[in-house]
Amino acid sequence: MYEIGISRDFLNGRGEIAWGDIGLSRIEADPRLRHRMIGDGDVAENFAGFDAVLVLRQRIDQKLLDAAPRLRHVSRWGAGLDRIDLDACTRAGVMVTSTPLGGKVPVAVAALTFVLTLTHRVLEKDRLVREGRWAERADYMGMGLAGRTIGIVGLGNIGREFARLAAPFQARLAAYSPRAEKAQADALGVELVGLDQLMERSDIVVVTAALTPATQGMISAERIARMKPGCIFVNVARGEIVDEDALIAALKSGRIARAGLDVFREEPLAPSSPLMRMDNVLLAPHALAWTDQIISGNAVDAIGSLLSVAANKRPGFIANPQVLDHPRFADMSS
Template sequence: MPFRIGLTRDFLDPDGKVGWGDIGLAALDEADGVAWDFIDVVSGDIPPEAVRGYDALIVLTPRVTEDTLKGADRLALVARFGVGYDNVDVETCTRHGVVVTITPDGVRVPVAVSALTLLLAAAHRLREKDALVRTGRWEDKLAYMGTGLTGRALGLVGWGNIGREVSRVCAPLGLRQLAADPFADRDAAEAAGVTLVELDTLLAEADFVVVTCALTPQTRHLLNASRLATMKPSAFLVNVARGPIVDQAALTEALTARRIAGAALDVFEVEPPDPADPLLALDNVLLTPHAVAWTDELALGNGRGAIQAALDVAAGRAPAHPVNPAALDHPLFLSRKASR
């Protein structure tokens, strides 16, 4: 019996082609004893009938819920294409002996570079300057001076996989680097020239605040109205993590009142945002559709990571980067792995 791998159909464009380009599917075609196809789910909850008979799922945006796993007797792995896994009920997967993996190696550089892209765009007021050219207001450019980086403070909310890479790519730019992360390695931070501080200190001192932490119950609305109020009036906020980490209504109010200089957001509390959301009407915020890091590099890196996790399980090996390592010792997972 082949090891069956199902990919959610939201990888495909309306013409039935992989919209991401090369995500490494050739490795599945070349693997012995493996069969794969796309399951007929593009959004919402993955129904249980869609996953029966599969040993592994590679998931983009559809949700894996408790109902998804009903009757999924063969399922051993949910491989998330990316690092966010808020669309996967990890606790339920662990109870059912299903390992959940992510692809940190695939996103590390592309997301860090996208954070720098948004930071530079906000600092140089790229959105407004583009509009000056398009609307025939060339001579107004003196009113749109940008903010230089040299000697300014970069504050990283979260100093994990992405935050550390943001530090690395920003190192040549002459920024003083701060990070707030209770789990950060202090020796590694010191070696990287990063000063670990409390979040409130970071927000008060940073000229550029970049959010890179994971969304958890503890980080939901971590940047609320009171914390946003501690930021400098000249400061910019960049979020490439998850929308609900920032209280979007409070941020909209702060931007509207010009209590901070601006923001650049790739993520939102509700995605996609309502077209009538007042945030979308502001001229001091740059917005991208949770896709600023979407490049050929990210697509292939994420694809290879998720596919390798599936191939590892198919070969009876433990996959890399599990978010619920306890599931690796679950009798159901061990029995499925042993049967390969």
């Protein structure tokens, strides 16, 4: 029997899979496979006895791999891999797969949702109506996008999709993305620039980059100080990319007029965080992109990878392709 573990962060407060059938019925249809929830608590030994695991935000490190010698596949529900030690997995003969396409459109739409909500000052205008302050509405003028510069930090799958979504609004699009191809950017109408230049020129900055050692802390206090006074800042990537203290200071001073944040340095965001008390910040619990479409998209790829590896077939979206050289995968068919 091929044993598949499901990390407990898929459960809601009632102890149920948060999104209903996330594709587990496809596993149940194969009599050679069995799935069950991984034991409670962050204990590496809970992963012993599994051939594969489906994880959401579970950390996979050397300690866990040492405790689970049978493990050969980690299927990550989502695109980010910052909680998984890919080198350790490769050494241990553990294949890691992800779902980079499932969230591409939903996360890009989430970023655009932040941009439109913040530029049109939707929350402030909602409060004006609820508080009977109609006479103040002229004090809350929004920002039109036509002719403005939107700077995209990270022109990967999500960044490119955001550029496509933003194009009809007639904004100027710029991006910082060292590995982006100029021809691809040109086709999207995006100008590739340096990060400092992007921060200085942009009326709106949207962060979509993956968290890596190179991007951690990339939006530093020095770079935030370069931003145009009164600009708008959106982060749908990872909180660790941004110096959160410097961001808070810039929001207090007004250098950044408004911000939309779906991610934070520490999650959940502490009730004591100054961000909780700021009227010029729109907050979401790392879930703004969670729609029926992201669930169905991730389910297709994450469960599909589990089924492929269980059948010794090469899946799509292997995050550590060097693992194919490991003896465990010598007979894997393409």
